[in-house]
Amino acid sequence: EPEVTQTPSHQVTQMGQEVILRCVPISNHLYFYWYRQILGQKVEFLVSFYNNEISEKSEIFDDQFSVERPDGSNFTLKIRSTKLEDSAMYFCASGVEIQETQYFGPGTRLLVL
Amino acid sequence: RKEVEQDPGPFNVPEGATVAFNCTYSNSASQSFFWYRQDCRKEPKLLMSVYSSGNEDGRFTAQLNRASQYISLLIRDSKLSDSATYLCVVNPSDLIFGKGTKLSVKP
Secondary structure (H helix, E strand, C coil): CCCEECCCCCCCCCCCCCEEEEEECCCCCCCCEEEEECCCHHHHHHHEEEEEEEEECCCCCCCEEEECCCCCCCECCCCCECCCHHEEEEEEEECCCCCCCCCCCCCCEEEEC | CEEEECCCCCCCECCCEEEEEEEECCCCCCEEEEEEEEEECCCCCCEEEECHHHCCCCCCCEEEECCCCEEEEEECCCHHHHEEEEEEEEEECEEEEEEEEEEEEEC
């Protein structure tokens, strides 16, 4: 069964450093998403991406964040200058159609020191 | 931002029990509704979509009341493996998650 994959599984970085989180969505999916979950809190939407552009973004997704689909398979989330409060689990998800089921990757646990 | 509210939990039940979770949502424009389950430190996994007519998948039954903006999940004959956090999820365009209700099924 096809799966969303994410790398790395864990990332530790120093405050102010740039990080890039990588995702490979399910191959025939057209809609891509990033979510985050701070430890003990709910899953929060960051951004959705369709047809090589951002469809929607939340207030969390400020100028420090960017997304890219550099080739036909990878979907990346970049945080330019990490802050302590960026420490969270970051989930990538993909779906065939908007408002339909989204399938989540296993997540990248980011720790900012 | 419009929210999704769930029973706070935790629910601690014996094996074989029937347990019900409730959820309300505030965005009346929501079109799609789901229950996901999330195991500790894992990703959310789709349990079932929720349709207006109600739907059942084995021991799991989901109901939607659009007029009341209310969603429910019923688990019958609960198993140890049902222990997880159950997330009510609403989709007006992107997924809005509830905080989840933790279920612990004891032998």
